[in-house]
Amino acid sequence: xxxxxxxxxxxxxxxxxxxxxxxxxxxxxxxxxxxxxxxxxxxxxxxxxxxxxxxxxxxxxxxxxxxxxxxxxxxxxxxxxxxxxxxxxxxxxxxxxxxxxxxxxxxxxxxxxxxxxxxxxxxxxxxxxxxxxxxxxxxxxxxxxxxxxxxxxxxxxxxxxxxxxxxxxxxxxxxxxxxxxxxxxxxxxxxxxxxxxxxxxxxxxxxxxxxxxxxxxxxxxxxxxxxxxxxxxxxxxxxxxxxxxxxxxxxxxxxxxxxxxxxxxxxxxxxxxxxxxxxxxxxxxxxxxxxxxxxxxxxxxxxxxxxxxxxxxxxxxxxxxxxxxxxxxxxxxxxxxxxxxxxxxxxxxxxxxxxxxxxxxxxx
Amino acid sequence: xxxxxxxxxxxxxxxxxxxxxxxxxxxxxxxxxxxxxxxxxxxxxxxxxxxxxxxxxxxxxxxxxxxxxxxxxxxxxxxxxxxxxxxxxxxxxxxxxxxxxxxxxxxxxxxxxxxxxxxxxxxxxxxxxxxxxxxxxxxxxxxxxxxxxxxxxxxxxxxxxxxxxxxxxxxxxxxxxxxxxxxxxxxxxxxxxxxxxxxxxxxxxxxxxxxxxxxxxxxxxxxxxxxxxxxxxxxxxxxxxxxxxxxxxxxxxxxxxxxxxxxxxxxxxxxxxxxxxxxxxxxxxxxxxxxxxxxxxxxxxxxxxxxxxxxxxxxxxxxxxxxxxxxxxxxxxxxxxxxxxxxxxxxxxxxxxxxxxxxxxxxx
Numbered sequence: 001x002x003x004x005x006x007x008x009x010x011x012x013x014x015x016x017x018x019x020x021x022x023x024x025x026x027x028x029x030x031x032x033x034x035x036x037x038x039x040x041x042x043x044x045x046x047x048x049x050x051x052x053x054x055x056x057x058x059x060x061x062x063x064x065x066x067x068x069x070x071x072x073x074x075x076x077x078x079x080x081x082x083x084x085x086x087x088x089x090x091x092x093x094x095x096x097x098x099x100x101x102x103x104x105x106x107x108x109x110x111x112x113x114x115x116x117x118x119x120x121x122x123x124x125x126x127x128x129x130x131x132x133x134x135x136x137x138x139x140x141x142x143x144x145x146x147x148x149x150x151x152x153x154x155x156x157x158x159x160x161x162x163x164x165x166x167x168x169x170x171x172x173x174x175x176x177x178x179x180x181x182x183x184x185x186x187x188x189x190x191x192x193x194x195x196x197x198x199x200x201x202x203x204x205x206x207x208x209x210x211x212x213x214x215x216x217x218x219x220x221x222x223x224x225x226x227x228x229x230x231x232x233x234x235x236x237x238x239x240x241x242x243x244x245x246x247x248x249x250x251x252x253x254x255x256x257x258x259x260x261x262x263x264x265x266x267x268x269x270x271x272x273x274x275x276x277x278x279x280x281x282x283x284x285x286x287x288x289x290x291x292x293x294x295x296x297x298x299x300x301x302x303x304x305x306x307x308x309x310x311x312x313x314x315x316x317x318x319x320x321x322x323x324x325x326x327x328x329x330x331x332x333x334x335x336x337x338x339x340x341x342x343x344x345x346x347x348x349x350x351x352x353x354x355x356x357x358x359x360x361x362x363x364x
Numbered sequence: 365x366x367x368x369x370x371x372x373x374x375x376x377x378x379x380x381x382x383x384x385x386x387x388x389x390x391x392x393x394x395x396x397x398x399x400x401x402x403x404x405x406x407x408x409x410x411x412x413x414x415x416x417x418x419x420x421x422x423x424x425x426x427x428x429x430x431x432x433x434x435x436x437x438x439x440x441x442x443x444x445x446x447x448x449x450x451x452x453x454x455x456x457x458x459x460x461x462x463x464x465x466x467x468x469x470x471x472x473x474x475x476x477x478x479x480x481x482x483x484x485x486x487x488x489x490x491x492x493x494x495x496x497x498x499x500x501x502x503x504x505x506x507x508x509x510x511x512x513x514x515x516x517x518x519x520x521x522x523x524x525x526x527x528x529x530x531x532x533x534x535x536x537x538x539x540x541x542x543x544x545x546x547x548x549x550x551x552x553x554x555x556x557x558x559x560x561x562x563x564x565x566x567x568x569x570x571x572x573x574x575x576x577x578x579x580x581x582x583x584x585x586x587x588x589x590x591x592x593x594x595x596x597x598x599x600x601x602x603x604x605x606x607x608x609x610x611x612x613x614x615x616x617x618x619x620x621x622x623x624x625x626x627x628x629x630x631x632x633x634x635x636x637x638x639x640x641x642x643x644x645x646x647x648x649x650x651x652x653x654x655x656x657x658x659x660x661x662x663x664x665x666x667x668x669x670x671x672x673x674x675x676x677x678x679x680x681x682x683x684x685x686x687x688x689x690x691x692x693x694x695x696x697x698x699x700x701x702x703x704x705x706x707x708x709x710x711x712x713x714x715x716x717x718x719x720x721x722x723x724x725x726x727x728x
Contacts, residue, residue, distance in 0.1 A: 151530030
């Protein structure tokens with residue numbers, strides 16, 4: 001991957017040099033990252049960018065500055081690749097400050113958010129991931145279960161058995177592609193639970209062992225690493241079942257896993273799992289499980305607003321099950337947390353999940 | 365530990381029954397958790413509660429409700445201990461809602477923050493930790509290096525070698541005492557770096573291998589688990605060196621590790637490491653390392669305010685090195701991040717740390 005990425009960066013540079021040699025102002029093509037160029041791809045089942053391109057020009061008062069910044073990032077990450085070293089966006093930011101700072105009238109990267117947008121430019125233009133540029137991103141999320149990982153990092157190769165990580169589990173890294181592979185996975189399915197606390201509960205019950213599954217928590221919203229890992233597991237034909245809170249945040253976490261999100265649509269299929277299924281917690285559970293009735297919480301304005309918004313998305317309102325679910329939220333103005341499943345007895349969570357999967361009681 | 369904890373809970377209950385049998389209203393003793401009863405213990409070098417006690421009475425209009433809640437928590441956690449199952453405070457909250465909710469006029473635990481304070485009551489009154497009550501807390505933080513952990517959890521025993529965890533590291537769990545021990549640690553010292561990104565950088569460089577140390581990141585403010593682990597490592601006579609941002613948040617993270625914090629003073633010595641040393645980043649580094657001069661950031665109001673506050677704490681202003689450092693912040697109104705150490709070259713971080721430790725350039 002690394003050699004391929006270096007080549008792409010080199011070609012970008014060579015193209016610009018060619019432009020200059022031919023007396024033209026250097027430029028490069030990228031795909032427009034706007035809401036109007038974000039589409040839901042029915043065939044794949046995820047959000048992605050459309051076909052509209054934009055050309056970034058150096059000879060342009062509006063674009064000269066960002067153009068130069070993008071070139072600086074490309075040069076710097078190419079250097080990281082040849083050094084075989086990784087850093088964060090913050091590390092890149094300081095490197096650029098040192099190497100470019102002193103010859104400039106103003107600080108080139110005054111704000112980190114600026115470099116972030118420029119990295120997205122590069123990802124889209126070169127059709128690669130920032131992880132391929134040796135840039136690390138925030139990591140979060142854990143795995144327990146029958147999966148063996150081969151990890152080549154810092155000059156060493158390590159084998160990690162996710163079934164032998166005790167109470168801690170295996171921490172999902174920032175990059176699950178470069179220098180890393182799933183050596184073996186012998187699970188029947190993948191269970192994704194929103195919260196680490198519930199993951200710990202299921203890990204203590206050895207749910208993954210009894211059910212021969214992988215239990216994964218994104219610890220809230222999924223990181224890029226967690227989304228990529230889930231994509232790779234789905235590619236191995238493992239069903240992906242998700243257990244989230246029944247509220248605005250839980251639904252958002254689910255739909256980001258399934259279709260991606262509007263503002264990260266440029267990541268496309270590589271970071272989404274259209275095959276994912278939502279096993280709970282649902283509004284209908286409140287009717288089905290009596291003890292849950294006294295454990296509901298009043299929905300907040302953000303939950304109501306989010307439910308209304310979701311009813312407007314064509315990729316959601318095409319599913320009558322979700323329309324029914326969301327309308328129940330709007331009607332009852334209630335929500336419920338996944339933690340409530342422990343209310344009756346701590347081990348009930350596992351029983352609930354088993355019953356949901358066995359009876360195919362899930363939402364698309 | 366579990367048997368001992370159950371015994372303490374039982375004695376609490378028996379004491380109350382005895383009170384009732386004798387025709388007295390049941391009560392229990394706790395230590396006052398107020399600012400006025402928080403002292404800095406010069407001998408140990410940490411913040412702890414003083415000697416002032418308070419008596420909680422059942423026959424009291426003001427206290428009857430919380431008294432009863434505390435008893436309910438004691439009963440419930442005793443049940444968790446006998447079941448040998450763990451849950452989060454949120455899980456406990458829902459259990460209490462189910463078992464107490466239906467016989468009450470009002471919801472007993474309407475807010476989780478309420479149950480949190482009651483758990484602190486129990487911890488202090490019974491001189492134990494909430495982890496001993498099978499309550500899990502948020503976990504965060506990673507370790508890489510020559511340490512082997514023995515983890516008995518969910519009915520299985522696992523051995524974890526923190527030198528063989530690849531890019532992920534070993535995730536520090538919520539409870540590092542019960543069912544878990546450090547089987548072997550062959551390091552010369554412990555390095556604590558504030559940010560996960562820098563931890564990943566050092567892990568890639570195999571800094572822990574070259575220097576024969578443990579590299580730990582709390583990922584920002586330390587969790588209870590991380591503080592306990594650091595205490596246990598210090599008990600094994602390992603020096604603890606800390607590398608934080610040179611700003612309000614970095615100093616706070618350091619002093620919480622070293623002396624504990626005001627509002628968690630009840631945790632006392634078990635969760636603090638008075639032996640800890642601060643190797644950077646310091647204001648004097650900016651003079652010493654030329655490239656850092658263009659990487660400083662303007663201090664925010666919160667940084668200035670925090671520096672002023674710290675100068676007022678007797679356990680800080682007794683150290684002339686810290687007084688000098690903080691006065692430089694107030695004078696220059698600048699701060700600097702640990703990430704800036706990568707500005708010149710990515711691997712400089714390790715060189716910087718080695719030089720600091722070799723030359724004993726640290727703050728107390």
